[in-house]
Amino acid sequence: MYNFEYQNPVKIIFGKGEIKKVGANIPVGSKILLTYGGGSIFKNGVYDQVKAAIQGFKVIEFGGIEPNPHYETLMKAVEIVKNENITFLLSVGGGSVLDGTKFIAAAACFDQGDPWLILSKHAPVKNALPIGAVLTLPATGSEMNGNSVVTRVETKEKLAFGSEKVMPVFSILDPEVIFSLPEKQVANGVVDAFVHVIEQYLTFPVNSPIQDRFAESILKTLIVEGPKVLANRTDYESAANFMWSATMALNGLIGVGVPQDWATHMIGHELTAYHGIDHARTLAIVLPGIMHIKREQKKDKIVQLGERVWGITEGSVDERIDQTIQKTVEFFESVGIPTRLPDYNVSTETIDTICERFEKRGFKVGEKADIGPVEIRLILENRL
Amino acid sequence: MYNFEYQNPVKIIFGKGEIKKVGANIPVGSKILLTYGGGSIFKNGVYDQVKAAIQGFKVIEFGGIEPNPHYETLMKAVEIVKNENITFLLSVGGGSVLDGTKFIAAAACFDQGDPWLILSKHAPVKNALPIGAVLTLPATGSEMNGNSVVTRVETKEKLAFGSEKVMPVFSILDPEVIFSLPEKQVANGVVDAFVHVIEQYLTFPVNSPIQDRFAESILKTLIVEGPKVLANRTDYESAANFMWSATMALNGLIGVGVPQDWATHMIGHELTAYHGIDHARTLAIVLPGIMHIKREQKKDKIVQLGERVWGITEGSVDERIDQTIQKTVEFFESVGIPTRLPDYNVSTETIDTICERFEKRGFKVGEKADIGPVEIRLILENRL
Numbered sequence: 001m002y003n004f005e006y007q008n009p010v011k012i013i014f015g016k017g018e019i020k021k022v023g024a025n026i027p028v029g030s031k032i033l034l035t036y037g038g039g040s041i042f043k044n045g046v047y048d049q050v051k052a053a054i055q056g057f058k059v060i061e062f063g064g065i066e067p068n069p070h071y072e073t074l075m076k077a078v079e080i081v082k083n084e085n086i087t088f089l090l091s092v093g094g095g096s097v098l099d100g101t102k103f104i105a106a107a108a109c110f111d112q113g114d115p116w117l118i119l120s121k122h123a124p125v126k127n128a129l130p131i132g133a134v135l136t137l138p139a140t141g142s143e144m145n146g147n148s149v150v151t152r153v154e155t156k157e158k159l160a161f162g163s164e165k166v167m168p169v170f171s172i173l174d175p176e177v178i179f180s181l182p183e184k185q186v187a188n189g190v191v192d193a194f195v196h197v198i199e200q201y202l203t204f205p206v207n208s209p210i211q212d213r214f215a216e217s218i219l220k221t222l223i224v225e226g227p228k229v230l231a232n233r234t235d236y237e238s239a240a241n242f243m244w245s246a247t248m249a250l251n252g253l254i255g256v257g258v259p260q261d262w263a264t265h266m267i268g269h270e271l272t273a274y275h276g277i278d279h280a281r282t283l284a285i286v287l288p289g290i291m292h293i294k295r296e297q298k299k300d301k302i303v304q305l306g307e308r309v310w311g312i313t314e315g316s317v318d319e320r321i322d323q324t325i326q327k328t329v330e331f332f333e334s335v336g337i338p339t340r341l342p343d344y345n346v347s348t349e350t351i352d353t354i355c356e357r358f359e360k361r362g363f364k365v366g367e368k369a370d371i372g373p374v375e376i377r378l379i380l381e382n383r384l
Numbered sequence: 385m386y387n388f389e390y391q392n393p394v395k396i397i398f399g400k401g402e403i404k405k406v407g408a409n410i411p412v413g414s415k416i417l418l419t420y421g422g423g424s425i426f427k428n429g430v431y432d433q434v435k436a437a438i439q440g441f442k443v444i445e446f447g448g449i450e451p452n453p454h455y456e457t458l459m460k461a462v463e464i465v466k467n468e469n470i471t472f473l474l475s476v477g478g479g480s481v482l483d484g485t486k487f488i489a490a491a492a493c494f495d496q497g498d499p500w501l502i503l504s505k506h507a508p509v510k511n512a513l514p515i516g517a518v519l520t521l522p523a524t525g526s527e528m529n530g531n532s533v534v535t536r537v538e539t540k541e542k543l544a545f546g547s548e549k550v551m552p553v554f555s556i557l558d559p560e561v562i563f564s565l566p567e568k569q570v571a572n573g574v575v576d577a578f579v580h581v582i583e584q585y586l587t588f589p590v591n592s593p594i595q596d597r598f599a600e601s602i603l604k605t606l607i608v609e610g611p612k613v614l615a616n617r618t619d620y621e622s623a624a625n626f627m628w629s630a631t632m633a634l635n636g637l638i639g640v641g642v643p644q645d646w647a648t649h650m651i652g653h654e655l656t657a658y659h660g661i662d663h664a665r666t667l668a669i670v671l672p673g674i675m676h677i678k679r680e681q682k683k684d685k686i687v688q689l690g691e692r693v694w695g696i697t698e699g700s701v702d703e704r705i706d707q708t709i710q711k712t713v714e715f716f717e718s719v720g721i722p723t724r725l726p727d728y729n730v731s732t733e734t735i736d737t738i739c740e741r742f743e744k745r746g747f748k749v750g751e752k753a754d755i756g757p758v759e760i761r762l763i764l765e766n767r768l
Binding site: 006256 | 385386387388389390391392393394395397398399400401402591592593594597598600601602604605608609621624625628629632637640641
């Protein structure tokens with residue numbers, strides 16, 4: 001295990017009926033910007049619960065934050081925060097609303113020029129407004145970390161930043177929000193959480209049994225509970241287990257002291273940027289390609305994944321790797337998520353474009369920083 | 385899974401050579417009380433590393449905090465804190481030094497009368513001095529929680545308190561501190577961490593697969609890594625895995641949303657109070673008795689423990705329970721920790737005394753609060 005530092009002060013408030021606690025967790029006298037997305041919170045009752053819980057606070061609402069939140073939209077919110085002297089941001093939505101709110105929190109306090117620098121140059125985030133979150137969609141893990149991904153429509157760029165300053169002060173996770181989710185969003189959430197774990201696990205061994213077993217624990221739970229939630233959206237217990245899995249998948253804990261990959265995300269982001277494919281779906285496309293192309297480098301962990309998570313105990317190393325990739329693909333497909341580029345009408349031209357962009361950027365990705373344009377071409381061609 | 389709240393802001397700094405970071409994590413201008421125990425830190429080099437790292441701070445030293453830290457000793461430190469206007473407590477030692485330091489931190493700020501009330505009446509801890517920890521012994525998990533256990537010699541009472549106010553601001557975990565530990569302390573640490581997991585796991589099922597699998601992950605890791613550390617104290621990787629296991633065993637994470645027991649600890653504390661038996665050893669004595677006497681109530685989880693951790697897959701439920709108890713006892717004995725009262729020269733008179741004390745206290749323990757004097761007698765008689 002490598003040396004590491006870990007600190008995660010986010011307060012998690014978990015369970016049915018807990019949204020009522022939101023007001024008690026916001027400092028008295030705060031002026032709140034309530035951020036939300038496309039308006040599902042008006043249909044599922046969450047908006048009403050939140051509003052009832054923050055009576056007495058001054059509240060301005062800012063809706064319309066998109067999936068893959070747009071820089072252009074978020075900068076409008078930054079303007080409101082400044083003009084209205086907002087002191088607290090309350091994100092009511094899924095990972096996109098929360099990621100967008102994190103950027104608003106940082107950009108509103110940014111004094112080193114254009115806030116785009118936070119994303120494009122990773123300019124340090126020295127201050128940010130405090131954030132509270134009411135989560136309406138388990139998937140991204142954003143509720144218990146300081147990560148954010150933002151898309152600039154103008155340039156088709158999807159870029160990330162991370163700072164402890166934008167970790168939510170609290171996040172309320174009521175699994176009942178899942179009851180009204182469309183099948184597609186649940187399936188996306190299951191795959192998103194699954195691949196978050198894989199990015200911190202499927203690298204090379206560094207003798208880290210706690211991190212490995214915790215990662216396998218989350219994968220096994222997602223494999224069992226995900227399909228149950230899809231089959232019966234009002235199964236509270238499965239919803240709760242799925243929701244807690246998604247949070248644990250990306251709160252940093254399983255990633256301490258181990259190598260991390262994130263190539264699947266980096267390549268997937270390009271597919272979203274160019275084709276608007278849902279984030280989770282891009283991961284389901286790219287991951288099998290990476291497992292195949294990087295099978296030699298990742299073989300020990302792929303075999304471990306196969307054995308401990310999928311129960312694959314027979315065959316040569318190569319056969320086990322093939323079976324493990326196959327099982328993973330079958331799982332994604334079983335929850336309704338196709339895993340090949342043609343399923344999304346993506347042609348070879350896009351592969352060229354993505355490789356060119358990585359060529360220009362000049363850096364490589366993956367746990368050994370050895371996945372560049374050449375490897376990305378092989379990975380994506382594997383998914384044709 | 386039950387509803388829960390979880391927040392753990394402790395900053396963990398983990399790995400070899402990390403003790404040098406202690407100064408950078410203490411506020412500039414702090415006046416430090418450096419607390420320690422019997423003086424092992426002078427022999428293993430930790431004292432020198434800490435002193436080098438806090439040059440420039442005003443430091444007063446307070447040594448001699450005992451295993452099962454004494455209220456009487458700690459109150460002397462409280463006096464020094466007040467007289468010397470100490471602003472930061474730096475605990476350099478194992479769980480006892482840190483537990484003692486937590487009580488000093490709370491007692492020094494206590495303004496509602498005799499600080500003993502914090503332990504005897506669970507008087508609320510409204511303020512406490514900030515604490516930093518350099519851990520020299522993996523076992524108690526105190527480095528990442530707000531719990532503390534203190535013994536009053538005068539009355540032979542061993543009592544606990546807990547408050548988020550006494551969670552360390554940071555804890556430095558350098559696994560190399562294990563290299564110079566006596567065998568007995570390593571064995572105690574392995575068993576202590578093992579039973580911490582059991583107290584949060586071996587109750588009744590509430591459909592909590594993440595918590596269950598994380599708990600099993602820690603148990604499996606302790607079973608593999610504990611003996612390796614005992615066999616080769618300078619095996620850094622095993623030391624690191626053992627140390628991280630002990631922290632994860634009691635930082636609250638595996639206990640969220642599930643029933644908890646703690647009867648083994650409550651009964652074990654009495655054996656320490658009356659006979660001075662090492663804390664971990666009292667747990668190794670009591671736990672098999674509880675598993676036996678509460679076999680009906682705990683059967684689902686005992687069978688799950690047997691299957692997933694010990695690989696017991698054959699036999700009737702009763703046979704599996706017996707095998708699981710047997711495997712657990714064998715593990716404790718294999719690391720050199722006897723599990724029966726006569727091994728420690730404890731007679732039946734002590735059983736009478738402990739039952740009388742629980743009779744007087746009038747409350748019962750265990751996850752269903754149904755373990756009182758009658759059950760405690762059965763549990764302890766099972767250990768004769």
